[in-house]
Amino acid sequence: MYNYARQIVDTLASESMHGRGYVNGGDSIAANYLRSEFNKFGLKSFTGDYYQRFSFPVNTFPGRMSLNVDGKELAPGKDYIAFHWNPTASGKYATVLADDKLVQNKRKFKKFRRQNFSNKIIIVNDTGKQTTELYDLLGNSLNAKAIISLQNKLTWSVAQKQNDRSLFEVVRTSIHDPKEISFDVEAEILPAHKTQNVIGYVQGSEYPDSFIVYTAHYDHLGQMGDKTYFPGANDNASGCAMLLNLAKYYSSPEHHPNYSIVFIAFCGEEVGLLGSNYYCEHPFFPMKNIRFLLNMDIMGTGEEGITVVNGTLFKKEFDKLKEINTQNNYIKDVKIRGKAANSDHYFFSEKGVRACFMYTMGGIKAYHDIYDRAETLPLNEFENLFKLITDFGDYLQH
Template sequence: MVQRKYLIVLTGIALSTFCQAQKDYARKVVDTLASPYMEGRGYTDNGDKKAATYIHSQFKSFGLLPFGTDYEQYFKFPINTLPSKVEVSVNGVLQPPGADYIVVPNSCSMKGTYKVKRLTRTILFDKAKLYEFTHEDLKKQFILVDDTGVTDKKEKEVFQGLVYNPFKAKGVIVLCNKLTQEMSDSVADYAFLYALRKSKFDSATTITLDVENKFIKSYESQNLIGYIKGSVQPDTFIVFSAHYDHLGRMGSVYFPGANDNASGTAMLLSLAKFYSEHKEAAKYSMVFMSFTGEEVGLLGSKYYVEHPLFPLSKIKFEINMDIMGTGDEGITVVNGAIYDAPFHDMQRINDSLHLLKLVKPRGQTSNSDHYFFYAHHVPSFFIYTMGGIKAYHDIYDRRETLPLTDFDNVYKLILNFAEDISEHRF
C-alpha cells in the first residue's frame, strides 16, 4: 500500500471548522423531522410524505440536480398500521401506550376483554404442565410470556418463537425490559404486545383491548435522490445515504425517531449543503439519497438498487449514515472489517484530526441501507454513532434529548474521507 499524506487541500478551509450556523442547521433538521407534525415519518397521516416534502425543499434550496424530472423515486409496498385506536386495560385499568406497552403493528383489530394465562419456563419445558396449559381453549385467551430464568441458548430460541403464537391464542403479550417497536407489512390473526416487566402487565389476569388496524395493500412512498455534478469526473459517483422514515404512530402516540434517523438525515443534508457551497470539492459527482421504507425492511434502498438511476458500477463508494445523534463512544463502521484500505484511511484521518474517541470496524450486517449496495458489489460503509442515550425504536427517541454530541466530528470525518476517496484509488 502506498503511504499517503493526509493534507486536506481543497476542502480544508471548511473542514477544520464546524461553525455555529452549521450546528444550528443540523439541529433545525432534527427538530423539524422529529416534530409531532411529521407523525413519526411513517405511513399514517401522510407522515412519510410530510418528511419527503421537507427534504425536497432542502434539496431544492441547495440546487441539487435530479436524475430524472424530479428527486422523487416512487414505489409501492404493503403496510399494516395502527392509525387511530389503541387502548389497552389490564385488570380493568387503562395502561399508558408507548410507555408501558406497545402493540406490534402486525396485530389485527381487536375489541373485548380476555383472560390472561402466564406462560413461564417451568410450564414450557415440562410436558405435563404444558399439556395442561394448552389443553384449555386458548383461542379466547391471551398468553403472557415470561422468560424469567431463561439463560440457555436453545431455551431462549423456543421463547423467541412464542411471538409467532404457536398455541393459537387470541393474543400474545411478551414481558421485556425495554420496549422496541417494529413495522410490519402483513397482518396476523392475533394481537401481539410487548409490555414492560415492571408494569401492571406483570400481574395481568384480564386484558381489555380496543385496537384498530388499517392494512394498506399498496402504499405509495418515495425515495429522494439529488446530486452535485463532479467537476473532474462527473460520471463517477460517491453516494451518501440516510433513511428518513421511522415508525409512525401507534394510536395516540408517535415515535419521533430523532436519533433514528432524523440525525442521519441532518448529516445527509449538511453534507449536501457543504457540497452545494463548495462545488470545487466535488471532483466526482456527489449523490444524496434519502430513503423511505427502511424500518419496514430496507425497502427504499432495495428498490433503488433494483431500479438504479445510473449504473451501480459507477459508484466509487457508498456511505450510509443511520443514528448520528451521539458519539461519546465513537463510531462503528460496518464493512470496515471488509474494506480494509478505506477503513484504515478513515482511522488515520480520525487520528490526525483528533476527531472521535474510537473508529471501530465491524463486519457485514444487513441492518441498514448500505446492505443492498454491498450485496450488489458496491463498496460501502455504514456509520453509526455509539454511546450516550439509549432510546431506540421507542417514544423516548426525542429531539429534546438528542445531544448531537459528536455530530461535528463525524461530519468532518466523512467529508475528509470522501475527499480522500476522490484523491486516491483503493
C-alpha cells in the same frame, strides 16, 4: 453547522411528521421537507422533482389503540406496544399465566396446554430460563384471543402483513398479577402505499460521470394508534441532518467537487431496506460508476466513537478513515465491522459497489421506542463527525 443539524432533527422528529411512517402520510411530509432543502442548495435532480417513486404494502395503526388491565388503562409506547403485525381486534378476557415455573413442571405444562384458550389471554413471562418452550407458546398461541409478552424494554418495528392473532409486549413493571384484560386495536393494511426516495446531486467539475454517494434513510416507524408516534430522532433524523449538511457543504462554490456527488434519502428502510433495494434495481446511472458510497444511520451520539460496517471488505478506505481520525483526534474510536444487512448500504455492496455504513456508539440507549426524541439527542460529536466525513470526502475526491 450544528444549528442547522439541530433544526433538521427537531423538524423531522416533530409530531407533524407522524414518525415519518405511513399514517397521515408522514413519510411524504418528510420527503417534501427534504426536497425543499435540496432545492434551496440548488442540487440537480435526475427526475425533475428529486423523487424516485415506488410503492409497497404496509400494516398501519391509524386509530383506536388501547390496552386495559383490571380497569387501568396502560399508556401506549410507554407501558406496551401492539406488535407490528397485529390485526384489528378487541374484547375483554380473563388471563392465564405461563412462566418459567410452569414450563419446568412437565406434567403441569402438558395439562396447561390442553386447556381451551379460546376466551383467554395468555400472559407469557419469560425471565430467560425457559425461552424455547415459551417462545413456542408465543408462536402457536393455542387459540388464545391474545398473547401478552412481558419485556424489560419495548422495541417496535413495521410489518408488511398482518397475523391472525394479537400480540402485545408489555413492560414487566407496568403489570402486576392481572386478572382481566381488555384491548381495542385498529389496524389497516395499505396494500400499495405510495412513497419515494429523495435524490439530488452536485455535478463534478472533472469527472461528472463518476459518483461519490452519501445516503441516509428518512423513514421511521410511524404511528401506533392516533395518539402515539415514534419520533426517530437518532434513527435516522440524525443521519438526514448529516446528509443535508453535506449537501449544503458541497453545493457551495468553494467546495465544488471533482467527482459528482449524489445525496440519497431513502424511504422504507425500517420495513426491510425497501427504498435502497428499489434504487439498486432501478439506478439512475450505472452502479459501476459509483466510486464509493457512505451510508449514515444513527449519527446522534458518539461518546464511544463510531462503527464502520463493511470496513473489513473495504479495508483501504477504512484504514484511511481511521488514519484521518487519529491524526485529527476527532472522535474516540473508529471500530471495524464485517458485512451486515442492517442498513441501506447492504444491497449496494451485494451488487459490487464499494459501500460502507457508519453509525455512532455510546450515550442514550433509546432505540425504536418513544424515547428516541430530539430533545434528548445530544448530537455531541456531530461537528467532529462532519469534519471526519468531509476530510474523508477530500480523500475520495482525489
